[in-house]
Amino acid sequence: MPRIFSGIQPSGELHIGNLLGAVQNWVELQSRYECFFCVVDLHALTGAGYEAAQLAKRTRDMALSLLAAGIDPSRCTLFVQSHVPDHSVLMWLLNAVTPLGELERMTQFKDKSQHLESIPAGLLNYPILMASDILLYRADLVPVGEDQVQHLELTREIARRWNAAFSTGPTPILPEPQPMLTVAKRIMGLDGDAKMSKSKGNTIAITETPEEIWQKLRPAKTDPARKTRKDPGNPEVCNIFDLHRYFSPPETQAEVAVKCRGALWGCLDCKRVLADNMTAALAPIRERALDLAAHPEQVDTVLGDGAMTARRHAGETMRLVQDAMGLLPVPREVRREA
């Protein structure tokens, strides 16, 4: 079965943008591939929203949300990046073959560094850690959106360079992963101005109560042409209609379009229907999340088991890599202790 690696930032509880944009895809993939899903807390250290006091909570909350959303630890390996120290070790080893110019060319590095007075080296080296994440598990496939294609291409380049320098057998020690292009579902925030994101405060969390969902949808932006109930609108330019596409059945979507174009109802009527359908769709996820929140030891057990499995696979790769690079093997007694 082909192997997949994918990571998600520890941004805390999932919101519907994460759920629709990435996690639903993971839930589907876990039945067809051998999946390693990782909460990438080490990557978060270079992010703008990093706060040491919040990181552990956000990491656990993300893991809890993933389990609530349908990630099944009996079908995949779910773990936290920093629980497998080999991610950082391999990253250092890959530094040896990564050209500086390639790192400086990364679009995300240019975007994120341009407003900084002092640029942390971690921001530049971020793609090497990403390469390490993927190559450590010798993943065949990596689900990527358009914005991550450049990073994956660099991972492939790093693997090629490393294999050319150190892999002498008939099959490369670090196989080049292939991109699994996922259709980018860009879920807009409730403000209708930007992508749904916690930092923008325009999200609906997967555990919101029915009343909270309604209170958030009520003021959400709609087609500005609908100034009054009598003004016809265009559902194609309305974010609420977009959300109906994910949460309402096809017949409701058709009804929404007709009633919007014909000014046959008000936007609040339309949002009420969406709120009810969204509440119903999220109810089982919310229930599982509340249950897991009441039993956090279950989340810790899953992450502990996941880290053990991930360490085993990572250890196999590292033995091959360290041997090929000429490092003195770790004495057996030390390995047993570890």
Ligand code: SF4
């Ligand atoms: S009726 Fe619905 S789809 Fe049309 S503008 Fe209002 S909220 Fe949007």
